[in-house]
Amino acid sequence: MEYDLTCESVCKKFGEFTAVDDVSFQIPSGSFFSILGPSGCGKTTLMRMIAGFESTTSGDIKIKGNSVLSLPPNKRNVKMVFQHLALFPMMNVFENIAYGLRCQGVGKEEIKRKVQDVLERVSLPDVGSKEISQLSGGQKQRIAIARCMVLDPDVLLLDEPLGALDLKLRESMKIELKLLQHQFNTTFIYITHDQSEALVMSDNVAVMNQGRFEQIGTPQALYHKPASAFVAGFVGDANRWSGRVVEGADGAVKVQTDGGLSLVGTAAGGSLSGSGTDVEIFVRPEFITVARAKGDAPAQVNGQNHQRGVVDSLLFNGANSRVLVRSTNNQLIEADFLLTGGTDDLKPGDAVDLSWSIERSACFQAARG
CATH class of the missing domain: 2.40.50.100 (RNA polymerase II/Efflux pump adaptor protein, barrel-sandwich hybrid domain)
Known part of the structure; x- marks a missing residue:
């Protein structure tokens, strides 16, 4: 089996505080993997280490089997969708998606072809000339993903990207994200504190608590066979005595x-x-x-x-x-x-x-x- 991401005994300390504590896992190619846990459990810190925005205290991170610890963020074939999307308001949709390609020195005709192709794949073929302010919340989500996917990443990181949406839109976007992941067949790593997001979209979920993974498994396994009291209480509703x-x-x-x-x-x-x-x-x-x-x-x-x-x-x-x-x-x-x-x-x-x-x-x- 091929793995797009491997973390081996990854730790991160800030002074005396351990934010990520000896975390190890592997993610098979083309899968949707979620890291689920309460605020402050270490999931964002872990994602920032994978992206290269934060250094590790110890351990190793591998993309496609190769260590990336010595590589800066722009040299790792990993892209990230932030909670507030970070779309450029001064650029239209086409220019937002094309930005990364231009930074790589891709020619104009190739940029045009790639941008149009990715817009069709996110089912927004006719919005290239629109301003970001003209898009709905769901459309902005898809454009943020398109801007990353046009660069053909090995791994796409998503940092609670549905958090700013209203409830109705969040419910529909959960399905959209799962469909998009299948469409691109790219490994998605999604972090959230919302169990419904993780359970609906994911092939496998890691439940994180106080810097450690309590359990990794399918949504069904976490729900029906929790490995700890924390998982039993955090995943799904339960009477607890x-x-x-x-x-x-x-x-x-x-x-x-x-x-x-x-x-x-x-x-x-x-x-x-x-x-x-x-x-x-x-x-x-x-x-x-x-x-x-x-x-x-x-x-x-x-x-x-x-x-x-x-x-x-x-x-x-x-x-x-x-x-x-x-x-x-x-x-x-x-x-x-x-x-x-x-x-x-x-x-x-x-x-x-x-x-x-x-x-x-x-x-x-x-x-x-």
């Missing part, structure tokens, strides 16, 4: 939460050391079944967790809506339900039974300190 193991260890573990819930979960992210271990337990709202309460509260048997409660509030979100249930222990539990599932007329105050399988409850040892 802290508590202690009262029974079991490496398989199914019974947990008493700080709020008084008695739950059973599956040890994830490594083994648990047994009774008395501090843990965190997660279950996603869509894995919880909601039913109207009937008879006595169900027992916690047959591989299921059961909780009885009262509807506190309803959050309408189209076909899949969310109910907030207050348990008998006064704990709020979020669950999703279909409006066609027989519970579409629930209202605050209704008694309900919640159930979910033990396999859907991921249990992680709590971080020390």
Whole structure:
């Protein structure tokens, strides 16, 4: 397999502060790779090191198998789309895209051909003469990408380029970016704090926290098989409880939460050391079944967790809506339900039974300190 980018034990320190801590990964040619993490986790610093705008403290960065640490940014075949795009307002669209080619000394006719070709590939063949101020937000995004792609980079870096767009446009641009990446068949490395962007567009995602990669995997693997409590809590929505193991260890573990819930979960992210271990337990709202309460509260048997409660509030979100249930222990539990599932007329105050399988409850040892 060919790799467009390889990072080997990359570190970056600013004085005593470690911004990027021993990060290693490889990105296959022609893939869409996202680095997902909260603000301040080190993802922008890592991207700036790849681009050459920031030096490494240690480690190596390779493009197409060759180290680029000694090369300045303009000598690395890596281009970058910034959050605010950095299009030149004094130039029209054609001139913006042609700028890099002119700096390389490409002839006028070749420039004209290349610019027109890339405009067609971003589905904007007739905007070359327009001023940047005449473009919509989505068009500016595509022109910023076209300006980079006309130079045939090995890797395109995208630093939260959808952050300045309104919600509706961001949703449509997620699809646009994925289609553009397929169109150019160029490796895209995308950094974001928005999990929906990373999950929708990416072939693989690295979840970053405090300078380190917590997990690298497909969006499906991160969502369904998180490797740590941080990944479980950061990727997707989840009910989250802290508590202690009262029974079991490496398989199914019974947990008493700080709020008084008695739950059973599956040890994830490594083994648990047994009774008395501090843990965190997660279950996603869509894995919880909601039913109207009937008879006595169900027992916690047959591989299921059961909780009885009262509807506190309803959050309408189209076909899949969310109910907030207050348990008998006064704990709020979020669950999703279909409006066609027989519970579409629930209202605050209704008694309900919640159930979910033990396999859907991921249990992680709590971080020390």
